[in-house]
Amino acid sequence: MLLRSFAVQGSWNYQTLIGTGLAFVLAPALKEVYRGDGEALCRALGRHTELFNSHPYLAAVAAGAIARLEADGAPPETVARFKAAVRGSLGTLGDRLVWLMWRPMSVLLGLSLVLAGAAWWVGALAFLLVFNALHLWMRVWGLRIGLRDGLQIGRTLKGVPFPRIGDRAAQAGALLAGFAAALAATGRGSRPWEWGVAAAAALLGIALGPRVRPAAMVAMVLALVAGLVLART
Amino acid sequence: MTLTLAETVAVTLIGGLVALDGTSVGQFMVSRPFVAAALGGLVAGRPAEGIAAGVVLEALHLAVLPVGAARYPEGGPPAVAAGAVYAANFPPVAASATLLVTVLVALALEWAGGRSVEGMRQLNVRFAGAPAEGLTPGALAGRHLAPVAIDFVRGAALTLVAVLLLGWLLRAIDFSGFPSVAVGTLIRVSVVAGLASALRLFGRAHYPLFLAGAAAGVVVAWLA
Numbered sequence: 451m452l453l454r455s456f457a458v459q460g461s462w463n464y465q466t467l468i469g470t471g472l473a474f475v476l477a478p479a480l481k482e483v484y485r486g487d488g489e490a491l492c493r494a495l496g497r498h499t500e501l502f503n504s505h506p507y508l509a510a511v512a513a514g515a516i517a518r519l520e521a522d523g524a525p526p527e528t529v530a531r532f533k534a535a536v537r538g539s540l541g542t543l544g545d546r547l548v549w550l551m552w553r554p555m556s557v558l559l560g561l562s563l564v565l566a567g568a569a570w571w572v573g574a575l576a577f578l579l580v581f582n583a584l585h586l587w588m589r590v591w592g593l594r595i596g597l598r599d600g601l602q603i604g605r606t607l608k609g610v611p612f613p614r615i616g617d618r619a620a621q622a623g624a625l626l627a628g629f630a631a632a633l634a635a636t637g638r639g640s641r642p643w644e645w646g647v648a649a650a651a652a653l654l655g656i657a658l659g660p661r662v663r664p665a666a667m668v669a670m671v672l673a674l675v676a677g678l679v680l681a682r683t
Numbered sequence: 684m685t686l687t688l689a690e691t692v693a694v695t696l697i698g699g700l701v702a703l704d705g706t707s708v709g710q711f712m713v714s715r716p717f718v719a720a721a722l723g724g725l726v727a728g729r730p731a732e733g734i735a736a737g738v739v740l741e742a743l744h745l746a747v748l749p750v751g752a753a754r755y756p757e758g759g760p761p762a763v764a765a766g767a768v769y770a771a772n773f774p775p776v777a778a779s780a781t782l783l784v785t786v787l788v789a790l791a792l793e794w795a796g797g798r799s800v801e802g803m804r805q806l807n808v809r810f811a812g813a814p815a816e817g818l819t820p821g822a823l824a825g826r827h828l829a830p831v832a833i834d835f836v837r838g839a840a841l842t843l844v845a846v847l848l849l850g851w852l853l854r855a856i857d858f859s860g861f862p863s864v865a866v867g868t869l870i871r872v873s874v875v876a877g878l879a880s881a882l883r884l885f886g887r888a889h890y891p892l893f894l895a896g897a898a899a900g901v902v903v904a905w906l907a
Contacts, residue, residue: 456708456709456710457707457708457709457827457831459706459707459708459710460707460708460827460828460830460831460834461807461810461811461826461827461828461829461830461831462706462707462804462807462830463804463805463807463808463810463811463812463830464804464805464807464808464812465808465812466811466812469811470811470812470823470826470827471811471827473818473823473827474823474824474827477820477823477824481820488819489817491819491820492817492818492819493816493817495817495818495819495820495823496816496817496818499811499818499823499826506710507710545748549748549749550748550884551884551885553712554745554746554881554884554885555885556712557715557717557741557745558745558878558881560717560718561717561738561741561742561878562900564717564734564738565738566903566907567907569731570721570724570730570731570733570734571721571730573717573734574717574718574721574734577712577715577717577718578711578712578713578718581711581712582711582712585710585711585712620884620885620886620889621885621889621892623881623884623885623889624882624885624886624889624890624892624893624896625889625892625893625895625896625899626896627878627879627881627882627885627893627896628879628882628892628893628894628895628896628897628898628899628900629896629897629899629900629903630878630896630900631875631878631879631896631897631900632896632897632898632899632900632901632904633900633903633904634738634742634871634874634875634878635871635872635875636900636901636904636905637904637907638907639867640871641864641868644868644871644872647868647872648871648872648875651872651873651875651876651879652875652876652878652879652897653879654876654879655875655876655877655878655879655880655882656879656880656882656883656887656893658876658880659746659880659883659884660746660747660748660880660883662743662746662876662877662880663743663744663746663747663756663790663877665876666743666873666876666877667743667787667790669869669873670783670786670787670790670869670870670873671787673783673865673866673869674783674784674787676862677780677783677861677862677865677866678856678861680860680861680862681857681858681859681860681861682860
């Protein structure tokens with residue numbers, strides 16, 4: 451189940467989202483539960499392909515808990531209600547911690563090292579190690595507590611310090627964002643007059659947030675066109 | 684200089700694997716632009732140059748959030764191609780202008796990659812969508828793994844298109860007389876703006892920490 455959980459999003463689609471993926475993760479456990487009853491196994495696998503969504507790393511929590519419910523002989527309606535109840539919270543919890551806080555912080559650590567002059571592989575490796583430390587822990591821990599707690603998983607998740615980890619990651623990330631931005635602005639090859647422009651760009655970046663990407667694209671296209679015109683004259 | 688046939692094949696295959704890492708299998712984040720571009724550069728024999736293109740792409744990708752069914756650009760495969768082609772063309776006639784074209788093409792193909800992911804997810808409904816009454820384990824594996832194979836092919840194709848398009852553009856454009864200083868400054872400030880935009884993810888309440896980090900960065904740059 452743990453290995454299969456790495457491919458839970460393999461068949462992501464707009465109808466059942468990761469439903470088929472969840473059934474794929476559950477298949478080994480269901481084979482054990484319905485050993486000797488092929489028809490019941492087929493029905494159970496079909497049932498679990500219904501709509502489901504979650505943060506991919508925390509899908510292991512749901513998979514573990516569902517496997518436990520199936521092993522305990524819970525009626526299909528109870529399992530369906532449980533899946534509907536956990537999918538929202540597992541999504542929100544993971545999205546906030548991993549995508550919003552941990553991943554940007556880890557990326558900024560790697561970028562900071564590269565911008566500070568470390569070898570390319572040091573920055574890339576530092577990012578991958580830090581990011582995947584939490585990633586792998588979430589998958590292994592999630593499956594374990596899911597299998598252990600079953601229906602009581604909500605109570606366990608309330609006690610997990612995800613918000614505190616997220617807050618610390620946000621603090622480290624803000625520090626690293628400033629560090630990396632300053633290194634990019636004043637690093638090798640920069641000219642003193644660029645520093646003021648870079649400071650203004652940093653303020654603009656904070657104001658624009660994700661819209662900095664299209665804004666930079668427009669500026670780059672204009673620069674390319676202007677450059678081509680100037681080069682011809 | 685351009686990529687050899689063997690290097691192009693290797694970059695294309697890495698692009699397919701990186702596309703899988705983005706969503707379908709693993710999500711170890713090898714697909715982040717700066718890692719993917721370094722891998723592309725590694726194939727071309729110059730990973731440090733690959734990561735130079737990757738840093739720009741990464742800074743502009745930082746605030747992109749792959750939440751739920753949101754539309755978002757796909758950073759991995761174009762970054763592999765960008766890193767490989769930029770590294771293969773090193774040292775370029777005009778470094779900043781070459782980097783500008785490399786980044787622009789990669790950004791455009793990131794957008795195209797995002798749209799192709801949407802199309803694939805609609806296609807996946809045919810394979811894995813409708814809940815069946817009953818499924819054998821073998822049938823379930825087939826329904827699940829066919830979309831994985833499609834994703835690999837999609838990522839590889841996107842990477843190959845990016846390699847060919849970038850290679851052609853860098854050969855076709857005459858960079859002599861290009862205003863290198865101004866373009867270099869634009870790229871630098873775009874990176875700074877992209878890095879600073881991450882503060883929006885962490886919350887503006889952390890502004891003092893951002894400033895403290897910036898001060899530390901200035902000191903480190905000065906000491907170096």
